[in-house]
Amino acid sequence: MMKAIVFDFDGTLANTLPICYYAFQKVFNKYDNKNLTTNEIKEMFGPSETGIIRKNLSNPNKEEAIEYYYAQYSKLHNSLVEVNSEIRGLLTSLREENIKIGIFTGKAKRSLDISLKALDMEGLFDVMITGDDVLKPKPDPEGLLKALSLLAVENFEAIYIGDSDADIVAGLQANVYTIGVQWLSDYQTEEFKEQPNSIIKSVIEFKQSLKVGIL
Incomplete structure (x- = not known):
């Protein structure tokens, strides 16, 4: 049963995938000057967001980048994710x-x-x-x-x-x-x-x- x-x-x-993609794209553009596609971001999936950033971001300011991710995720959540x-x-x-x-x-x-x-x-x-x-x-x-x-x-x-x-x-x-x-x-x-x-x-x-x- x-x-x-x-x-x-x-x-x-x-x-929520659109807001995840958006926030990661903002992070990698701001800190590594990279414009990642959604498929490139999807390939990183597995660890949590913090794990993805710590593992894949080249810029040493990883903790700052993590905070920036959450700021972007929170700011546009209501715009990009419908109930x-x-x-x-x-x-x-x-x-x-x-x-x-x-x-x-x-x-x-x-x-x-x-x-x-x-x-x-x-x-x-x-x-x-x-x-x-x-x-x-x-x-x-x-x-x-x-x-x-x-x-x-x-x-x-x-x-x-x-x-x-x-x-x-x-x-x-x-x-x-x-x-x-x-x-x-x-x-x-x-x-x-x-x-x-x-x-x-x-x-x-x-x-x-x-x-x-x-x-």
Whole structure:
């Protein structure tokens, strides 16, 4: 019996990829004089934002650059990221059905908190594991296993939902039912290199699968 659903965040629960790309582009332009494409930024994904900047920025003023990233992320969040009532409705309905819900994201806690507040998602989750909480980022399953432990569920009682190859690999390695979603206008993976247990294209499709007991 399925007791818990753990979600990735960027590109899965919120269309935050545009603000992530924008803030990284501003950082690398300002500090390294580089104009990075979204694909170049996407290639860096895995660690948290702070990890990405510390690893990839050539400029020695890394801590200043990190603060600049968060300033850009926060300043234009409301302009670049819309509240998705369909996603929020899904989360609310899962809670009403006594299904535990959690987040396992590579984002740092600081940017996740900014997004949750802006999107009116605060207080909806039973557990949140961020890039700050793990030693090994996705595709390593460390964070997902930690989330399952805190939720007090077995792997066969849980689903992990994400939009990237790293999400799928983490889910498969944790031996949970793994869903690749492409239900937002911006997501990371067009075709998954590792096949998830299922691919879902809309929130309605996901709700129907839950209702008829497919998941």
